Amino acid sequence: MEKSNRVVTREVIKTMALARGIKLSDQRAEALIPELTTVVEGLEALRSMLEDSKLEPSLVFHVPGQVKHVG
Amino acid sequence: MSDSNLAHSTIKQLADLYQKRKVSPVEVVEDLLDRISLLDSRFNYYITVVADEARKSAKIAESEIVSGTYKGGLHGIPLSLKDIIWTNGVLTTCASKVMENYVPDYDAEIVSKLKAKGMFLLGKLNAQEFAMGATGSITYFDIPTNPWDEECVTGGSSSGSGGSIAIDTSIAAIGTDTGGSVRIPAALCGIFGHKPTYGLVSRRGIMALSYTLDHAGPMTKTVEDAAIMLDGMAGHDPLDRSTVNEQFSSFTSKLGSDIKGSRLGIIKEVFEMPHHPEVRDLFEKSVKTLEGLGCSVQEVSIPMFPHARKFHPVISISESSFTHQKTYLTHRDQYGEESQRRLDLGLLITPSDYLMAQQARELLKRQTASVLETVDYLVLPTVPTPAPKIATPKMLLGEKEVNSWGLLATYTCPFNDTGHPAASVPCGFDSNGLPVGLQIVGKSFHDADVLGIAQAYESATEWSLHKPVL
Numbered sequence: 001m002e003k004s005n006r007v008v009t010r011e012v013i014k015t016m017a018l019a020r021g022i023k024l025s026d027q028r029a030e031a032l033i034p035e036l037t038t039v040v041e042g043l044e045a046l047r048s049m050l051e052d053s054k055l056e057p058s059l060v061f062h063v064p065g066q067v068k069h070v071g
Numbered sequence: 072m073s074d075s076n077l078a079h080s081t082i083k084q085l086a087d088l089y090q091k092r093k094v095s096p097v098e099v100v101e102d103l104l105d106r107i108s109l110l111d112s113r114f115n116y117y118i119t120v121v122a123d124e125a126r127k128s129a130k131i132a133e134s135e136i137v138s139g140t141y142k143g144g145l146h147g148i149p150l151s152l153k154d155i156i157w158t159n160g161v162l163t164t165c166a167s168k169v170m171e172n173y174v175p176d177y178d179a180e181i182v183s184k185l186k187a188k189g190m191f192l193l194g195k196l197n198a199q200e201f202a203m204g205a206t207g208s209i210t211y212f213d214i215p216t217n218p219w220d221e222e223c224v225t226g227g228s229s230s231g232s233g234g235s236i237a238i239d240t241s242i243a244a245i246g247t248d249t250g251g252s253v254r255i256p257a258a259l260c261g262i263f264g265h266k267p268t269y270g271l272v273s274r275r276g277i278m279a280l281s282y283t284l285d286h287a288g289p290m291t292k293t294v295e296d297a298a299i300m301l302d303g304m305a306g307h308d309p310l311d312r313s314t315v316n317e318q319f320s321s322f323t324s325k326l327g328s329d330i331k332g333s334r335l336g337i338i339k340e341v342f343e344m345p346h347h348p349e350v351r352d353l354f355e356k357s358v359k360t361l362e363g364l365g366c367s368v369q370e371v372s373i374p375m376f377p378h379a380r381k382f383h384p385v386i387s388i389s390e391s392s393f394t395h396q397k398t399y400l401t402h403r404d405q406y407g408e409e410s411q412r413r414l415d416l417g418l419l420i421t422p423s424d425y426l427m428a429q430q431a432r433e434l435l436k437r438q439t440a441s442v443l444e445t446v447d448y449l450v451l452p453t454v455p456t457p458a459p460k461i462a463t464p465k466m467l468l469g470e471k472e473v474n475s476w477g478l479l480a481t482y483t484c485p486f487n488d489t490g491h492p493a494a495s496v497p498c499g500f501d502s503n504g505l506p507v508g509l510q511i512v513g514k515s516f517h518d519a520d521v522l523g524i525a526q527a528y529e530s531a532t533e534w535s536l537h538k539p540v541l
Contacts (some may be wrong), residue, residue, distance in 0.1 A: 013419060020418045021400050028415065035412070036419050042381030043424055046431050049378070053434050 006040050008033055077102040078239045079538075082296040085242065086144040089136050096129035096136075096147035096191075099242070103149060103193060107240045110541065114221075115213040116231040116240060118154045119162045120194040125149060128191030135189070144299045146189030150182075151241035153229045154195040155202055156287070157276035158182060165278050166198045166210040168405045169398065179276025180311065181245065181287055181304045188303040193241065196231030200407045202247055202280045203391065204228055205255050205479035208461050209409045216461065218260060218539040219505050223458035226259035226479065228252040232290045233260035237539060243300055244290045249280045249387060251453075251483025253288040254495040258453035258508025261497050261537060263525070264290045265297045266483075268516045269490030270315045272301075273308035281390035282313075284383075284487040293535060294496065294526035298322040301518065319516070325523025331365025333524060336446035340376045344481060345473055346455035347466075350507055353499040354452045357509045360531055361450070361524075371442045371449070375435035379485040385420055385428035386488075392417025432488045439489045443514050448524060451482055453495040453508030482510060492518040496525045497534035506537070 013029040013036065024032070077085070077099045088094040104122055111117050132147035152158065155165045157175040159182075164170045178186065186192075197215045199207050207227020208214045215230040217223035218237045225234045229246025233256025236244050246253040248266040257264025266288045274285050289300035302323065307316040337358065342351060362368055392399075392414055399406065399414050406414065442449070459466055459475035466475035486493040491512050498509035509528065513521035529535050 017415065017418045020396070022403065022415070022418055024415065031412075032415055032419065035416050039385055039416070039420065039424065043385065043427050043431075046378055046381060046427070049375075050427070050430055050434065055430060055434055055437070 008036050008040060078106045078242075080242065081292045082144065082148050082243050082299050083293070085148060086146070089147050090141065092137065096132040096149070097126070099147070100125045100129040100149055100193070103240065103242070107194070110238055110240055114218060114234055114238060115215045116197055116235040117194045118164055118166065118197050118212055118231070121161055121192055124161075125191060125193045132189060132191065142189035145185060145303050148190050149193035149242050150185055150190040151193050151196050151232065151235055151244045152182065153198050153232050153244070153246050155198060155247060155278035156182060156245060158192060158195065161192065161195065163195065164211070165201050166212060167200045167407070167410070168211045169402050171211065175276070177276065180273040180308045182276065184306065185303045190303070196229070196235060196241070196244060198230055199228035200410050201278060201391070201395070202228040202249060202252060203410050203413050205251060206459070206476050207233070207256055209407055211407065214461060217458050217505075218541070220458065220503065222460055222462065223505065224259065224461050226256035226454065226458060229256050229290060233257055233262060233264070236260070236262045236290055236292055238541060243296060245287055245304070246290045247277060247280070248286045248288055248487065249284045250383060250480040250487055253286070253290055254453050254483050254493060254508065254510060255479055257290055257495040259458040259506065261506030261534070261539070262290060262292060263294050263297055263494070263496055263529070263535065264288060265301065265494040265518070265522065266486065266492065267301060267305065267518050268492045270313050271305045271516065271518060273306070273311040273314050275308055275311040279394045281387040282394070283390060284387055286487065294494075294522055294529050295323065295326055297494075298326055298519070298522045301522075315516075320519065322519045322522055325519045326526050328523050329365070330524050330527045333366045333448060334446040335361060335366050335368045336371035336442055336449045337368060338376055338449060338451055339370050339372050340374065341451045341482065344377050344455065345468055345478055346452070347457060347468055347501075349501040350452045350455060350457065353501070353507045354509065357498040357528065358450060361528060364527055364531055369446060371446060373435070373438045373442055375431065375438050376485050378431060379435060379488055380481050382428035382431040383484040383488055385424055386432065388413055388417045389420045389425045392420070435485060436489045439485070439491065443491070447513070448521070449512040451510050453482060453510040454479055455482055457501045457503065457505035457507060486512055491515055492521045494521050494525045496529055497537070498532070499534055500537070506534070
């Protein structure tokens with residue numbers, strides 16, 4: 001399985017929430033780390049399955065010979 | 072005329088009694104109000120009971136029926152609604168502090184349709200706050216408890232709907248289903264529930280949880296009652312663009328028909344996922360019953376089925392985050408802890424996450440549709456476990472301890488993703504006396520067929536006749 005390059009930290013979570021207008025406490029942001037990690041890892045686990053499915057119309061752009069990217 | 076058992080009646084039984092003028096809707100309402108008064112403070116299924124309005128409506132229905140203007144099988148039947156369904160002039164709380172004083176000025180489309188058929192409102196039912204969750208026990212109001220074991224959850228989010236049908240404080244109820252919220256409480260409370268095909272029933276005037284996954288469906292004592300309800304609810308709504316503009320024959324049309332020769336598919340991935348052994352045993356017995364009725368059974372594979380639990384929440388949480396974004400900014404503190412958790416998580420899901428989840432969903436849809444070209448129905452347990460405890464999600468599956476709350480929707484949510492019609496019919500009880508549901512899934516817009524086979528199973532067994540000892 002390819003590893004996600006997504007960074008999930010307390011500061012990232014607080015910044016993302018703030019960009020949507022919600023100020024999260026440190027404690028709240030900390031509690032969301034495992035939740036968001038589960039989401040990210042869950043989707044990551046599907047990546048190769050989706051790439052192999054050759055689903056059309058495809059949301060996936062591949063340049064032949066380069067690293068695949070989904071989403 | 073007085074009949075102390077009228078609250079135990081089905082829609083069909085009452086319709087027959089009304090037509091013969093043996094019973095009046097007024098008597099039915101009085102029996103229901105008595106029973107609610109007796110039991111509801113214990114089980115907490117109702118948020119609002121509109122006693123005066125129900126009495127008035129029953130009187131009008133009685134006059135109409137007596138004068139010969141009978142509107143059909145739903146005329147004079149009291150209706151109970153999950154409290155996320157808009158009702159004109161009646162408190163609609165979404166089981167949340169945020170909405171505790173909200174009174175809509177119009178009826179949801181399905182309520183208008185059912186009223187036109189002669190139904191009238193009895194009350195509004197408890198639910199998980201904003202329908203965000205499958206236990207049904209997280210509400211601004213008192214916690215609804217399972218009628219078979221008051222330490223257990225009813226299942227949700229249509230918790231009050233499931234429970235009140237089981238203890239006969241409702242004749243007919245409507246729930247909503249975004250990941251299983253009609254079918255889960257139906258299974259855990261021992262009643263029938265049907266999630267119609269996506270696009271068959273309007274959602275206008277129902278609090279959205281997740282626009283592309285939301286369905287509204289009947290929760291009833293029998294399959295026949297659900298078919299009668301669906302006849303009144305289904306149909307095109309130009310203001311809900313998801314609904315299809317097609318004519319369907321009556322959803323009662325396949326009731327009583329021979330199911331011999333029907334091809335059933337058992338999804339092999341289902342029992343590779345965590346499940347309770349007693350649920351599997353009861354499921355296998357129910358399959359034998361269906362085989363005894365002339366169905367053939369074959370194993371099928373839907374490789375994406377177990378993965379729905381990874382992508383379904385991404386879609387659901389993203390869409391609900393969008394729905395709540397304005398109100399959440401100004402009323403965040405009034406949302407319950409579980410709703411806050413979900414909506415905060417929704418802030419962090421990116422467009423890429425959402426699109427990837429939708430891509431995975433598309434793959435599941437195609438795999439499921441392909442399998443349904445080789446079989447007529449899919450059968451599987453509705454919920455992988457019996458009702459979990461309210462106090463703790465921990466449950467032993469064999470020797471392994473699991474978070475049972477997190478498992479509740481794993482067998483149901485894939486069919487919200489695909490939109491196929493899916494019903495839950497009682498199929499037995501575990502060793503603790505808790506009910507278990509059999510889920511039957513059909514081809515899109517073949518709801519009448521699903522109801523037909525569900526009724527054949529119901530008629531061949533006696534599980535639907537069991538009632539909790541109160």
